[in-house]
Amino acid sequence: MADSNEMTINLVVLGRTQTGKSAAGNSLLGSSDFESHCSPSSVTTCCSLGRSCRILGIIRRNGCELALRVQVLDTPSYPHSGLSKEQVRDTVRSALAHHFREEGLHLALLVLRADLPLCPDESDHAIQFIQELLGPTWKDFTAVLLTHADKAEEAGFSEEAYLHSASSTLLSLLTSVQNKYIFLDNQKSIIKEERDIVLRKLLNFIRQNNYQALPLFKHSKELN
Secondary structure, eight states: OOSTTEEEEEEEEEEOTTSOHHHHHHHHHTSOOSOOOOOSSOOOOSOEEEEOOOEEEEEEETTEEEEEEEEEEEOOOSSOSSSOHHHHHHHHHHHHHHHHTTTOBSEEEEEEETTSOOOHHHHHHHHHHHHHHHOTTGGGGEEEEEEOHHHHHHTTOOHHHHHHHSOHHHHHHHHHTTTOEEEOOTTTTTSHHHHHHHHHHHHHHHHHTTTOOBOHHHHHHHHO
């Protein structure tokens, strides 16, 4: 945090094709930095960094209001329709080290669709992929972002009812990341008030780590 009156949080979005990773990144930034549309193949093929404007009214520390900036790294999906696992992993790892090497990563957001069931194989592959990227402390720096929550709501599920009916696979994953999860309503996510709610929840997760970030440069060297 170079400016004592400003805080920057560094996030990366990870997940399968068509889960809404890029759209979620745009919602967090309050912009349309990342290409996002329905497609029969993976849309994102490389990593790109988006940075929000100064956001006020979200966080106070020591009695003083801080301006918040959000940096989001959008990534190719895994599995990917045109890239191997190794290509996606190495691309994301390199981008993380390049963009967040000095300040570190505050949270990796595993993006899942709330309107689709999570299968055991999908969960296992996602966990393994994140472990390879972030190392042994991945659980402390990972949260789950459940997109398309509006479709689950249309089907009659409140958040509480959804979790009560969720598969053991999803519940086990949420337990692994210490129940750090957020439902994202794709219809309301462009509304400032909805975005502010999501950002406050993310900041609460980051506060649980005492605002510490995962040092990626050291981890990258260890992996290489």
